Amino acid sequence: MNLTSLLLLLTVASSPAELRDKAIAGDHVGYEFVTQLTTLFGPRPAGSPAEQKAAHWAADRLRALGFENVHLETFPMSRWIRGDEKVEILSPNPQPVVATALGGAPAAAGVEGEIVAFASMDELIAAPKGSLTGKIAFVDRRTTRMQNGQGYGIAGAARARGPIEAAERGAAGFLLRSIGTDGERRAHTGATHFRDGKVPIPAFAVSSVDADQIGRLLQMGQKVRVRLTSTASLVESQSQNVVADIRGRTDEIVLLGAHLDSWDLGTGAIDDAAGTGIIVGAAKLIADGGKARRTVRVVLYGSEEIGDPQRRPLGGSSYALAHEAELGKHVLTGESDMGADRIYALSLSEPVAASAFGKEALRLLAPIGVLQSRELPRRGGVDVGPLVEKGVPVFVLNQDGSRYFDIHHTAEDTLDKIDRKQFDQNVAAWAALIALAANSDADLREAVK
Amino acid sequence: MNLTSLLLLLTVASSPAELRDKAIAGDHVGYEFVTQLTTLFGPRPAGSPAEQKAAHWAADRLRALGFENVHLETFPMSRWIRGDEKVEILSPNPQPVVATALGGAPAAAGVEGEIVAFASMDELIAAPKGSLTGKIAFVDRRTTRMQNGQGYGIAGAARARGPIEAAERGAAGFLLRSIGTDGERRAHTGATHFRDGKVPIPAFAVSSVDADQIGRLLQMGQKVRVRLTSTASLVESQSQNVVADIRGRTDEIVLLGAHLDSWDLGTGAIDDAAGTGIIVGAAKLIADGGKARRTVRVVLYGSEEIGDPQRRPLGGSSYALAHEAELGKHVLTGESDMGADRIYALSLSEPVAASAFGKEALRLLAPIGVLQSRELPRRGGVDVGPLVEKGVPVFVLNQDGSRYFDIHHTAEDTLDKIDRKQFDQNVAAWAALIALAANSDADLREAVK
Numbered sequence: 092m093n094l095t096s097l098l099l100l101l102t103v104a105s106s107p108a109e110l111r112d113k114a115i116a117g118d119h120v121g122y123e124f125v126t127q128l129t130t131l132f133g134p135r136p137a138g139s140p141a142e143q144k145a146a147h148w149a150a151d152r153l154r155a156l157g158f159e160n161v162h163l164e165t166f167p168m169s170r171w172i173r174g175d176e177k178v179e180i181l182s183p184n185p186q187p188v189v190a191t192a193l194g195g196a197p198a199a200a201g202v203e204g205e206i207v208a209f210a211s212m213d214e215l216i217a218a219p220k221g222s223l224t225g226k227i228a229f230v231d232r233r234t235t236r237m238q239n240g241q242g243y244g245i246a247g248a249a250r251a252r253g254p255i256e257a258a259e260r261g262a263a264g265f266l267l268r269s270i271g272t273d274g275e276r277r278a279h280t281g282a283t284h285f286r287d288g289k290v291p292i293p294a295f296a297v298s299s300v301d302a303d304q305i306g307r308l309l310q311m312g313q314k315v316r317v318r319l320t321s322t323a324s325l326v327e328s329q330s331q332n333v334v335a336d337i338r339g340r341t342d343e344i345v346l347l348g349a350h351l352d353s354w355d356l357g358t359g360a361i362d363d364a365a366g367t368g369i370i371v372g373a374a375k376l377i378a379d380g381g382k383a384r385r386t387v388r389v390v391l392y393g394s395e396e397i398g399d400p401q402r403r404p405l406g407g408s409s410y411a412l413a414h415e416a417e418l419g420k421h422v423l424t425g426e427s428d429m430g431a432d433r434i435y436a437l438s439l440s441e442p443v444a445a446s447a448f449g450k451e452a453l454r455l456l457a458p459i460g461v462l463q464s465r466e467l468p469r470r471g472g473v474d475v476g477p478l479v480e481k482g483v484p485v486f487v488l489n490q491d492g493s494r495y496f497d498i499h500h501t502a503e504d505t506l507d508k509i510d511r512k513q514f515d516q517n518v519a520a521w522a523a524l525i526a527l528a529a530n531s532d533a534d535l536r537e538a539v540k
Numbered sequence: 541m542n543l544t545s546l547l548l549l550l551t552v553a554s555s556p557a558e559l560r561d562k563a564i565a566g567d568h569v570g571y572e573f574v575t576q577l578t579t580l581f582g583p584r585p586a587g588s589p590a591e592q593k594a595a596h597w598a599a600d601r602l603r604a605l606g607f608e609n610v611h612l613e614t615f616p617m618s619r620w621i622r623g624d625e626k627v628e629i630l631s632p633n634p635q636p637v638v639a640t641a642l643g644g645a646p647a648a649a650g651v652e653g654e655i656v657a658f659a660s661m662d663e664l665i666a667a668p669k670g671s672l673t674g675k676i677a678f679v680d681r682r683t684t685r686m687q688n689g690q691g692y693g694i695a696g697a698a699r700a701r702g703p704i705e706a707a708e709r710g711a712a713g714f715l716l717r718s719i720g721t722d723g724e725r726r727a728h729t730g731a732t733h734f735r736d737g738k739v740p741i742p743a744f745a746v747s748s749v750d751a752d753q754i755g756r757l758l759q760m761g762q763k764v765r766v767r768l769t770s771t772a773s774l775v776e777s778q779s780q781n782v783v784a785d786i787r788g789r790t791d792e793i794v795l796l797g798a799h800l801d802s803w804d805l806g807t808g809a810i811d812d813a814a815g816t817g818i819i820v821g822a823a824k825l826i827a828d829g830g831k832a833r834r835t836v837r838v839v840l841y842g843s844e845e846i847g848d849p850q851r852r853p854l855g856g857s858s859y860a861l862a863h864e865a866e867l868g869k870h871v872l873t874g875e876s877d878m879g880a881d882r883i884y885a886l887s888l889s890e891p892v893a894a895s896a897f898g899k900e901a902l903r904l905l906a907p908i909g910v911l912q913s914r915e916l917p918r919r920g921g922v923d924v925g926p927l928v929e930k931g932v933p934v935f936v937l938n939q940d941g942s943r944y945f946d947i948h949h950t951a952e953d954t955l956d957k958i959d960r961k962q963f964d965q966n967v968a969a970w971a972a973l974i975a976l977a978a979n980s981d982a983d984l985r986e987a988v989k
Contacts, residue, residue, distance in 0.1 A: 126756070127760075130753060130756045130757060130760065131632060131633055131757075131760075131762075132633050132635070133629070133633065133634075133635025133636070133753075134635060134636070140634075141633060141634070141635070144633060175624065180582070183580060184580055184581050184582065184590060184593060185582075185589075185590070186581070186582025186583060186590070186807070187582070187583070187804075189951055274956070275952065276806070276951050276952050276954055300952075300954045300956055303955075303956065304579060304582075304807070304954070304955075307575070307579045308579060308580075311576075311579065311580075313580075355636075357725070358635070358753070502638055502725050503724065503725050503749075505725055505749045505753070506752075506753075507723070507749055507752065
């Protein structure tokens with residue numbers, strides 16, 4: 092063996108299967124990344140100093156890990172700041188309610204009114220205009236537990252549109268049974284929609300236990316009067332995406348996304364420090380395995396969680412705009428944003444699934460329990476959606492969301508909820524799939540045209 | 541059969557076994573009592589208007605159920621009122637801490653200091669005087685899960701004495717890993733001791749998850765600076781015991797206790813609406829079963845949870861004082877104050893256990909899974925303790941406390957945590973044991989002398 096052969100042998104890329112097995116053994120930097128991010132910075136609300144500091148820390152960390160072209164891409168946005176907040180039952184007897192303001196909702200200086208309950212958004216919408224004048228509308232719908240998280244989207248309509256629809260019918264305030272599957276005394280926040288630059292009335296999510304309590308009082312024939320207080324505010328700020336590359340031999344890009352911002356109640360461990368750790372862990376394994384054909388780009392998005400009243404582009408759309416000229420070089424993308432429980436299926440568009448690349452991907456992932464999904468990848472997620480809309484091929488590694496919505500957007504979203512073994516399986520699936528894609532010369536854009 | 545025999549037959553008391561089986565079938569008023577108490581009044585802090593209203597409601601309810609001699613016995617006390625409260629990590633980066641003030645702790649207008657952690661109360665006590673000047677002492681000890689609740693008592697020493705001991709060493713504030721077995725993001729409140737009429741420094745319990753977060757930051761070599769804020773206050777008030785009898789044919793009394801007051805965070809369902817429902821349910825079954833030999837007295841105590849800075853007698857000791865003259869007529873007592881999970885053992889003093897009464901009691905309870913405890917009843921509990929000290933014989937129906945301290949003194953102490961089947965078993969055990977005691981002529985006082 093001559094020196095050239097030896098060097099070639101030493102620099103040959105590890106196979107996707109080898110990276111997969113390394114990750115399953117826990118030999119990756121992903122979990123450490125999540126631990127430091129959630130411990131050092133705690134919650135990282137969109138546009139906050141904590142989000143900004145975390146972005147600088149992440150960039151430093153990625154540089155130290157050998158990523159290249161590491162930089163921040165900033166964009167303006169409105170930052171919503173939770174204030175002091177309180178929901179109280181005033182009658183039949185005073186008692187506190189565990190509740191939390193919806194993201195974007197306005198301040199409330201003790202808005203009082205009687206509760207009118209609706210079993211669903213459809214029922215609320217069926218109420219005539221003016222019928223809720225001075226009342227507090229309460230949408231009391233349960234969230235169905237589903238592995239693919241579909242129940243969240245369905246119940247979530249009331250969070251997004253409820254305050255606007257209730258205000259149009261005259262309501263002075265809006266309450267929502269938390270969008271969550273837990274049944275605990277735990278309020279789930281989340282963004283609600285703006286209309287004409289504002290959320291028209293104070294809006295809160297009450298815990299499932301408190302929703303039951305209100306329901307019982309109504310069933311006992313009591314009129315339930317409540318008071319809503321919040322000192323929330325909106326201020327002009329900025330957020331940022333962190334971009335970092337593992338450079339390949341060509342200028343083609345495989346883009347991995349996750350988001351750095353989080354809600355303010357927990358430390359954003361499952362939403363979405365986990366995702367950032369999974370893709371950073373996978374990308375670093377690929378880097379250590381040897382130079383690939385394509386560049387693996389990690390984007391840690393800012394401001395995924397909350398909309399902008401002026402409808403300015405946030406993390407995902409800012410990236411798509413800023414990189415419009417090079418989108419043709421983006422050959423595949425996917426994001427990790429449903430916690431850290433095991434991946435059970437891979438969603439690919441039909442032609443990609445039928446290609447040699449798709450078949451090899453599924454063969455690689457089968458040993459770690461990942462099947463071909465019957466669902467299409469659709470937009471792929473909030474952050475990579477704007478790329479997908481512009482023709483970038485997308486995959487989804489579907490994570491088990493069965494318990495995700497027990498703690499999603501609550502104070503319970505903390506590091507201890509991450510199951511290390513399942514986290515490792517996520518890193519393994521990403522490392523194997525992305526290593527395969529980065530070393531492939533298959534034209535996936537052509538396939539999905 | 542003549543008319544007299546028929547009437548005798550109709551009025552003969554149901555057997556303890558029959559009452560037991562009725563309760564197991566769910567045929568009692570106990571659960572409804574708990575549901576109304578927790579739903580209509582929510583939390584019932586000692587000395588609060590809610591506690592007072594609940595006491596009046598309970599008295600009305602007991603009268604409606606046919607109890608006699610129903611009345612309130614009031615006593616003066618200091619009411620501790622939780623205010624707005626906040627614990628924040630200031631450095632290395634600002635982040636909120638889920639925490640709650642200990643009952644009795646003073647207001648804090650943003651007390652700041654660096655955390656010094658101790659693994660136990662012993663370690664704190666070993667610190668020299670002056671060694672904590674300006675610091676925030678943090679006792680970080682876990683609570684051991686035990687069926688009999690023993691772990692609570694051991695870890696609880698730090699809650700009771702920690703603020704005083706820390707203050708003596710110069711500390712500006714006190715933090716405690718919540719006394720609880722849950723490991724969730726849930727702060728457990730509870731009373732701390734007064735010294736010279738006050739708690740010397742601000743004192744909070746942080747959730748187990750936040751204790752871990754602080755621990756990780758310290759382990760990463762960070763100095764952890766925190767700010768403690770609370771607007772808690774103490775005001776002069778009063779509380780009350782509700783006394784209600786099922787009259788027997790003699791003036792001897794079997795006294796059943798539980799407490800109406802609760803902590804302010806939850807609705808006091810397991811602590812101790814459950815206990816009140818269990819004893820009311822059992823006593824009502826006995827009343828419906830026919831007149832017993834002895835009076836069955838239900839006492840729903842006020843102000844069990846919190847001490848008085850002036851060390852005035854609260855619920856349990858007020859009753860013992862007010863009824864000093866008739867304590868000789870109290871032939872047996874017990875209290876229900878550890879939730880609503882199943883009873884697994886009966887504790888009796890050795891002579892009572894060896895008596896015909898004791899043997900019959902254990903025979904009656906065996907079919908519902910209650911064995912003879914290896915533990916003695918000791919003081920029987922906080923509320924009946926003052927009676928026991930004055931020679932009233934006591935029993936303990938030991939409830940399974942395995943999961944009790946997961947939610948004890950937290951916002952999660954709500955109605956949904958009561959398991960109806962286990963609640964029924966509690967009512968069954970109390971109904972059978974108390975029916976037996978009320979119809980017995982055994983001199984238990986003589987037995988325990």
